[in-house]
Amino acid sequence: MKCCVMLAVLLFGLMLNLSISGPSIVEAKLEEKFHWKQLVFDWPSNEAEQEAIKTGRYVPENNLPLGLERWNNKMFVTVPRWKAGVAASLNYIDLNSSEKSPKLRPYPSWQANTLPIEMQPSEHKTSGGRLDAEKPTEADIGLKDNATIISTFRIQVDACDRLWVLDTGLADILGDAKQITPNSIVIFDLKQDKLIRRFAIPKDQTKEDTFFANIIVDSERAECNNAYAYVPDLGAYGVIVYSFRDNRSYRVKHNFFHFDPLNGDFNVGGVNFQWTDGVFGMAVGPMNPDHTKDIYFHALASTKEFKVSNRVLQNESHVTSPDAYYDFKYVGDRGMNGQSTAEIYDKETGVIFYTQVNKDAIACWNVKRPYNSETQGLIDSDSHTLVFPNDLKVDTEGIVWVLSDKMPTYLYKELDPAAVNYRILMGKNRDLIKGTPCEM
Structure with a gap:
């Protein structure tokens, strides 16, 4: 009996230690x-x-x-x-x-x-x-x-x-x-x-089902005139590439811009709905040694992440030809219910922060690590304050800003005017990733 009691104490102590120091614990919300x-x-x-x-x-x-x-x-x-x-x-x-x-x-x-x-x-x-x-x-x-x-x-x-x-x-x-x-x-x-x-x-760069709802800018302070913008078409599964210097644009198509038919079911704030939204979230990654950047992207109705070099996207004659197909790379999968509306790369930490709409959550991934469910860090999950986290940004001071807005309820039911429906939340980047797989 004494042996069983001692074993129970040891197990409790081990569980307590893991609950305090384990990487899954969110130390800052x-x-x-x-x-x-x-x-x-x-x-x-x-x-x-x-x-x-x-x-x-x-x-x-x-x-x-x-x-x-x-x-x-x-x-x-x-x-x-x-x-x-x-x-x-x-x-x-x-x-x-x-x-x-x-x-x-x-x-x-x-x-x-x-x-x-x-x-x-x-x-x-x-x-x-x-x-x-x-x-x-x-x-x-x-x-x-x-x-x-x-x-x-x-x-x-x-x-x-x-x-x-x-x-x-x-x-x-x-x-x-x-x-x-x-x-x-x-x-x-x-x-x-x-x-x-x-x-x-x-x-001629739009289609019958075109819907543009995002814009991502690729620029450097030393080369302001050489900026590019990428505009994902979530309805007709393409990306518009715009050159500020040339003041012109062109359309890029790829299979990776389409939605995943197995991940179009959503349950948010008590509302069940199905979407077929394609490429939506995009993020400009870090500068590589060869002065290129990887452009990360994913469809909203999907849990998979992809990337392509900005050098590829900015080469119109190449990216609009069949030869460019294999320049687009599969990065990994966020796992079950990992659908995301937005993502942003943070230069200070080397982390991509992104939303998790089916989980009422914000998550992260360090670009130096493999991309799988074990390397994804959960920053915050709250079924009260984070119902449909729609957008997020990281400012120059390292503050992560998140907007949640209960949009499915707004679209398909009716919001309660007596309740708080819209929120803007904030947190320091390094504090938020502390104790997660994103911290290196």
């Missing part, structure tokens, strides 16, 4: 910085807000945040025009604000985020009843202000203090959908808050 029950905006006046509500130009419950990015004291937040009544699609929060639910300020201005009255969406459906985006007319393309943002999902600040915005040009996506302007890359000088360029993606 993300902290909530901001939250909202419904988004609030910094209107020019109370009268302007009330008039917008009265006319239907502002319907509070229809405004859902999706993307984020930090630059200096600005935290940019995007609000796609999923439904009618979105106040402004491109906004920012003053990070010096002490408010827990601060008002969003349209960027670069209210005017640039206001739909012209003559461009309000009109209904257009196919014979099957499916909403279909109307093609823009030449009159639609002629915006009074090229800085106008119709609807954006994801944005990115580059090494040269420029904000790159992918404007889908599509308003009231789930309702009376209308393609007001072509899909466009819009670039702002953040130091002067001025438009640098608006580039419309050519029509």
